[in-house]
Amino acid sequence: MTPTGNTPAATAVYGAQVKEAAEYIQSRLGGYSPVIGLILGSGLGDLGDQIEDAVYLPYEEIPHFPRSTVEGHAGRFVIGKLEGKDVIIMQGRFHYYEGYEMKKVVLPVYVMAKLGVGTLVITNAGGGMNRAFKAGDLMLITDHLNMTGDNPLIGPNDPELGVRFPDMSQAYDAEYIKLAQKLAPEIKGNAGESLVLKQGVYAGITGPTYETPAELKMLALLGGDAVGMSTVPEVIAASHSRLRVLGMTCITDMAIGDELEPLTHEQVVKVANETKPKFIGLVRAFVREVQV
Template sequence: MEANYVQHIQESAQWVGDRIDRRPVEIGLILGSGLGDIASQMEKPVILPYSEIPHFPVSTVEGHAGQFVIGLLEGKSVIGMQGRFHYYEGYSMKKVVFPIYVMKLLGVSSLVVTNAAGGMNRSFQAGDLMLIRDHLNLTGDNPLIGVNHPELGLRFPDMSEAYDRKLLALAKRMAEAIGKERGSSVRVQEGVYAGISGPNYLPPAELTMLAGLGADAVGMSTVGEVIAARHAGLKVLGISCITDMAVGKELKPLTHEQVVAAANRTKPAFIELLRRFIREVEVNT
C-alpha cells in the first residue's frame, strides 16, 4: 500500500467528488460510537458506503454505519464519517487515517473529531462532553512513520497546537450560550485525551497510570486521525462524549453496548453544540 498510497487517496477522492454536486466540501466530521445521527440531519444528503469507495477499508464496529454522508448543515457543505476505522480492527495506522487525506482533497479545511471516551478526571461524570485540549498518543504507532509524501504534508509537522485554539474557544462560547438559553449549565468540560490501541478496556492499574500522566479521558481512536489532519494542514476540534467513569480502583465492568447507550443519551446536547459550532465557524481561512 505504501508505494501507491497517494495514488489511492487521489482515486478515492476523485470517485467521491464525481458523486457530489457541491464542491469544495468545507467541514469534515468524524462521528464516534453512537454519535452518527447528526449526519441524518443534513440537507440534500449523498450517502456513499465505504464498501463502494475504491481503496477504502470497511468499518467493523457495532454502532458505526460505515459510510460517508455529504450534504448541507447550517449552511455549510459538510462531509460526515458515520463510522471510523480503528487500529485494533487490524488496519495499519496509515489505513486508519486514509479518509483524512481524502477529505483534504475534497476541500475540507476544518475537521471535527468526536469519540466516546471513559472519564478519568474525578470532576467529570457520565454524560459530559469534553472539548479536547491536547492528547497523549499511547497507541504505540504513528501514521507518519515511513516514507513522507510531500503532496500530503511536511515530514515533521508541528503539534504545538494539535487542537486549534480558536475552534476550541468558539465551541466553549457555543456551550455557554446553550446553557444560558436553557437556564442551566450544559456540562461541557475541557481536558487531555489519552489514545490507546484497544480493544480491551483498561484495568485499574493502567487507568491510574494514565491519570498520573495527565489524561482526563481515555479512548481507542482520534490521536492518529488528528496527527494526520495536522500533517495535511487541517484545523481540528476534538469532542469526547464521556460515556462512563474509568477511575482506577473505582472501576466497574463495562461493555460496548453500555458505551453506545450512554452516547445515545448525550446525543441531544452533542448535536446542538455541533450544529451551532458549524453555523458560526469560519471555513477556508
C-alpha cells in the first residue's frame, strides 16, 4: 500500500517517484541534456512544434505522472534544440482544479530540476485586473499572490529536493525580467509594431470557476494585476529547487470587477492564439540570449 498524505513515509515515496520519473526521461533524451525548461499554458503550446529534432514523450508513458485533461494542452514533453540550446518543454501542465494533489501538480518541476535544468520559463493565460492592460497584452510576472489555500511544500521536507524554508523574495528572476524587457522591441506584431511588455503581480487561484466581481475587486485591492489558475505552485517548487524563473502571462481577457462580462475557455484560447506569434517570438529570443 502506497503511503498518502503529508507524512514522512509519503515524502520518501514522493522523492523516489521524482527520481524514477527523471531516470525514465533520462533514458529517452536521445543525447540531449536540457538546461532550460518551459511550461506552456493554454493556447501557447505551438512553440513545442518548433523544436528541432524533437523527442516526444507523452505524460502517460512517464512513471507517476498524471494526465493533462485541459483543452489546448497536448499533454507531453518535447525535448530537443531551440535557438541552439537543449530544452525540455511541457506542452500542457497539471492543475489543482483537475483534482490532483499539489505535489502531483509540481512533480514535473522537480523532475526537470533532477534532469539538470537550471532555468525555467513559465507561461500562462490570465485575466487582466490592471486597468492599464488590454486583452492581448503580455505581462512579465514580478511577484505573485498565492490564493489557492494550499502549498506544495506542506508536510515533511525532503532535503534532496530543497531546503525546509525556501526564500521567495526573488522567485521571479530580476535579471531575466530585464533581459526580456531588453529583447521586447525586436519582437514585432502582425502590423509590424514592436512588443511592449507589461509587468505585474499574478494572483493564483484554484479554479475551475472564473472569479466573481467581488473576488476580482478583492484581488485587485491586494495588489494583483492578473489572475489565473496555475503557475504559483510551480514557482514555489522551482524556488524550492533553486531554479531561476521567468514568468509570463498572456492577458486573454479583462477581469475588472465593476465591468465583468461572461467568459468561456474558448475565448481564452482564441486570444492566446492571436497573441501567440509575439509570445513565441519573445520566448525564442530569451532562450537564444539567456546565459545558462
